[in-house]
Amino acid sequence: MLRGTEGIFEWFKDLEFGWAKNPITGGKGRTEDGFTAIYRSLRVGAARSAKAVVEVVAEMAGAGGVTITGHSLGGALATLLGLDVALNGGVGAPEVYTFASPRVGCGEFREQYDAVVPRTYRVFNHTDLVPKQPPLLYTHVGMAQELRELEAQERESFARAHFLETYLALVEERIGGGELEASPAD
Numbered sequence: 001m002l003r004g005t006e007g008i009f010e011w012f013k014d015l016e017f018g019w020a021k022n023p024i025t026g027g028k029g030r031t032e033d034g035f036t037a038i039y040r041s042l043r044v045g046a047a048r049s050a051k052a053v054v055e056v057v058a059e060m061a062g063a064g065g066v067t068i069t070g071h072s073l074g075g076a077l078a079t080l081l082g083l084d085v086a087l088n089g090g091v092g093a094p095e096v097y098t099f100a101s102p103r104v105g106c107g108e109f110r111e112q113y114d115a116v117v118p119r120t121y122r123v124f125n126h127t128d129l130v131p132k133q134p135p136l137l138y139t140h141v142g143m144a145q146e147l148r149e150l151e152a153q154e155r156e157s158f159a160r161a162h163f164l165e166t167y168l169a170l171v172e173e174r175i176g177g178g179e180l181e182a183s184p185a186d
Contacts, residue, residue: 022109024080026087029109032102032134035076042077054084057091066094071164072130075101079113079120079141086116096120096142099167100130103138110139121145125170127161147174 020033023040043050057066066085070078075098082096093116101122105113114120120142124131131140147170160166 019106022105024084024087027083027109028112029106031080031105031109032076032138035073035080035102035104038073039077039080042081053081054089057081057085057089060091066091067097068094069097069099070101071099071167072101072162075099075122076104079104082117082120083113093117093119097123098142099123099164100125100128100162101140102130102133103140105139105141106137107139110141113141117141123147123167123171125161125167130162147171 018033019030020036022029022031023036042053044053044056045051060066066089068078068082068085070076078096078098079101082094085091086093096117096119098121101124122131122140122142123145125147147167
């Protein structure tokens with residue numbers, strides 16, 4: 001699971017909202033520049049010489065299918081990693097689950113992504129503001145699953161609506177009620 005935003009540097013990167021060339025070899029369209037910069041730095045160790053995550057996945061090509069998950073910023077990074085694995089990982093299309101993911105790229109990015117990573121499920125809480133970012137011109141990928149907070153204390157703050165713990169509780173509640181049904185992204 002790729003984690004959400006930590007630290008002031010990542011908050012500033014999250015809020016850049018400019019366009020960058022898709023960082024994935026063979027990738028089409030444009031992506032949000034803050035997420036792109038963080039994705040380019042994604043390594044399996046702290047040292048700059050550490051392998052990129054997609055390289056490690058490619059080395060595991062014989063291990064079977066790959067599932068990628070992420071929350072918030074981690075959802076945006078999981079989206080980029082999903083496309084990278086599908087195009088360059090040598091293991092076929094991964095299955096991707098994102099929670100509270102912001103929008104990552106333009107329409108051309110989404111079209112390519114949805115074609116090569118068809119098993120992508122984007123879970124979002126309708127009161128969470130992060131999945132509505134960046135505004136304008138950016139699009140979501142995959143199949144959408146909207147969650148709705150049912151308890152009054154979960155509506156007490158916008159921050160609580162974004163917590164991974166809130167998402168997990170809502171998913172557990174929905175699974176118990178048999179209510180999960182995905183729909184195409186916006």
